[in-house]
Amino acid sequence: MAIHYECRHCRTKLGSINHSDEERLGFHLLNEEERETMINYDDRGETHVKAICEECEKALTENPDYHQFESFLQ
Ligand SMILES: [Zn+2]
Numbered sequence: 422m423a424i425h426y427e428c429r430h431c432r433t434k435l436g437s438i439n440h441s442d443e444e445r446l447g448f449h450l451l452n453e454e455e456r457e458t459m460i461n462y463d464d465r466g467e468t469h470v471k472a473i474c475e476e477c478e479k480a481l482t483e484n485p486d487y488h489q490f491e492s493f494l495q
Contacts, residue, residue, distance in 0.1 A: 423467050427472035435472055 424446070426435040446461065461469040473481075 424470060425467060426470045426472045429471035430477040431474065431475045433476070435474055442462055 423437045423439050425437045427433065428435060448456065451459065453486060459471045461471075
């Protein structure tokens, strides 16, 4: 099973790893709500994690108001 990371803002693929040991990835440190928002499982049993890419992280740091548009981008 693969775990796919993608940017939650621009949907850039950040990479995939083949590891199903969620504990090692720190998923167990997330609360229920964070899990639901960040982690999705598709019908093939693959895991999709919403992260943030460098570009968007930079944009958010440089433009703190940018997060207001987050809902439009999703
Ligand atoms: Zn991005």
